[in-house]
Each structure stands twice: as structure tokens, then as C-alpha cells.
Amino acid sequence: xxxxxxxxxQGFIRLTDDAFRKGWHERNGGNYSYRMKPExxxxxxxxxxxxxxxxxxxxxxxxxxxxxxxxxxxxxYMRNVILDPAANLxxxxxxxxxxxxxxxxxxxxxxxxxxxxxxxxxxxxxxKELTGGKHRxxxxxxxxxxxxxxxxxxxxxxxxxxxxxEMATECPVVFPEGVGVVPWMVPGGRDIALATAELMKQxxxxxxxxxxxxxxxxxxxxxxxxxxxxxxxxEILVKVLSMGGKRQTITAQNxxxxxxxxxxxxxEKFLQE
Ligand code: 2HA
Ligand code: ZN
Numbered sequence: 001x002x003x004x005x006x007x008x009x010q011g012f013i014r015l016t017d018d019a020f021r022k023g024w025h026e027r028n029g030g031n032y033s034y035r036m037k038p039e040x041x042x043x044x045x046x047x048x049x050x051x052x053x054x055x056x057x058x059x060x061x062x063x064x065x066x067x068x069x070x071x072x073x074x075x076x077y078m079r080n081v082i083l084d085p086a087a088n089l090x091x092x093x094x095x096x097x098x099x100x101x102x103x104x105x106x107x108x109x110x111x112x113x114x115x116x117x118x119x120x121x122x123x124x125x126x127x128k129e130l131t132g133g134k135h136r137x138x139x140x141x142x143x144x145x146x147x148x149x150x151x152x153x154x155x156x157x158x159x160x161x162x163x164x165x166e167m168a169t170e171c172p173v174v175f176p177e178g179v180g181v182v183p184w185m186v187p188g189g190r191d192i193a194l195a196t197a198e199l200m201k202q203x204x205x206x207x208x209x210x211x212x213x214x215x216x217x218x219x220x221x222x223x224x225x226x227x228x229x230x231x232x233x234x235e236i237l238v239k240v241l242s243m244g245g246k247r248q249t250i251t252a253q254n255x256x257x258x259x260x261x262x263x264x265x266x267x268e269k270f271l272q273e
Contacts, residue, residue: 024141025078031114145234
């Protein structure tokens with residue numbers, strides 16, 4: 001068994017390279033986690049070691065007890081993952097109480113899991129429950145255009161959702177539940193983790209004002225695709241605003257018609273004039 005050749009590992013690594021090439025991960029910006037399937041963990045347990053210490057997560061994630069997560073390392077550069085996955089990633093095990101973790105694989109030159117581990121695990125906690133275990137991927141990135149918009153649009157879910165939907169017809173189909181916005185907060189801790197998790201109860205996208213974005217999805221393609229769609233829409237909006245603003249757009253009634261044909265539910269709170 002070569003853990004680096006396992007398909008979950010290959011899929012995880014491919015995304016880090018794609019996301020870096022997108023320009024979403026300057027320096028050590030962004031971080032990323034995957035809740036492994038039991039059979040994936042079983043297949044690679046021969047590569048695990050158990051001598052590293054249990055450490056406090058900082059939040060309680062009861063329903064993740066005993067689960068294994070593949071996560072990026074704190075301070076590690078997304079662009080280096082593909083060159084040396086074992087030095088830049090780790091697999092963490094959650095203890096039986098859902099309050100502690102330990103590293104069982106990776107970070108071969110030392111280090112800690114991502115500084116945003118509390119937010120990642122809180123998001124997994126919420127999404128595992130709400131999707132019946134379907135969602136497994138949480139991705140945080142510093143997407144340029146989404147960040148730019150947090151300096152000019154009101155920091156309201158309704159405003160960001162409607163503006164992003166209007167910039168590309170596919171958007172309300174890709175994220176019909178909308179997007180949430182967290183006001184500026186100190187990153188890395190419990191408070192921002194709780195605020196983000198609260199939004200993840202409703203949305204698969206949480207924008208951090210003046211910082212970046214978190215996306216949740218079932219697999220690597222879906223999560224990357226969601227972030228790509230949101231960031232592209234934000235880029236169109238930046239261009240439209242730079243050209244003097246909208247002269248015409250997709251109307252509320254257009255969205256209602258689209259919802260019928262594409263069989264999606266678009267909350268009316270995003271369709272006010
Ligand atoms: O540098 O993105 O939010 C890692 C981060 C912290
Ligand atoms: Zn960040």
C-alpha cells in the first residue's frame with residue numbers, strides 16, 4: 001500500500017494544485033480538509049503512527065468522534081503540497097469525546113494542522129448532520145474578487161446572494177440556497193468558527209469579509225466547482241462595477257421562472273426588488 005497513490009489522496013492533492021493555479025492561495029493562504037470514508041481510513045491505517053499527543057480542538061464536535069480527516073498543515077504553502085504531500089498535509093484522528101485530535105500521519109518535518117482547524121471541524125460537524133453524512137470537503141481560500149466585493153457591497157447575505165446570482169445564469173442553480181457573510185473577525189479561533197458554522201446551517205458558502213471564503217461539498221469536484229463558480233461570478237461583478245454598473249440584469253421574475261424549469265427552490269428573501 002502506498003498512501004500517496006490512494007484515490008482520496010490523489011483527488012485531494014489535485015485540488016490543491018488547481019486552487020493554487022487559480023490564484024486563490026498566495027503564500028500560506030487558505031486551508032482545506034476532507035472527512036475520510038471509514039474504508040479509506042482502514043485501507044491506509046498501516047501507515048499511521050500513534051505516538052503524537054492528543055491536543056484540544058477548541059470546540060466540541062461530538063458527531064465526529066473517531067473520524068479521520070486529511071488536512072493541510074498550518075503555515076504550509078498550497079503550491080508545495082503536490083511536491084511533498086507528506087510534509088505539507090496530515091491525517092488527524094478525533095478522540096472519543098469530540099474535543100481532542102492527534103496527528104496520525106504526515107507533517108514529516110513537524111508542524112500543526114491548519115490554524116483554522118476549529119472552523120473546519122465545526123463546519124464538518126454541522127454538514128455531517130445536515131446532509132446525512134454526504135458532505136466531506138471543506139475548502140477555505142483567499143479568492144480575490146469575492147474579497148474585493150466585501151469592501152463595496154453591504155455585508156448582508158441577501159445582497160451578496162442576489163448580486164452573485166445575477167452575474168451568471170448558472171449561479172442560482174449551483175447555489176440555490178444562497179451565500180452567507182461573516183463580518184470581519186479575528187481568524188483562527190472559536191468565535192469565527194461558531195459564526196461560520198451558524199451560516200453553514202443554511203448555506204454551502206460562507207464569505208469572510210476582507211479575508212476569503214469557505215465552501216462545503218460532497219466531494220472534491222463539487223466543492224472546487226462551487227468555489228470556482230462563486231469566484232467567477234464575483235469577478236464578473238467587479239468588472240461590471242468597474243464599467244460603471246449594471247444597465248440591465250436578470251430580474252426577480254426571471255429567477256422565479258428559472259427555478260420552475262430547473263427544479264430548484266430559490267428563497268423569496270433573495271428575490272425582493
Ligand atoms: O493562512 O488562510 O485563515 C491560512 C489562512 C488563515
Ligand atoms: Zn484565510
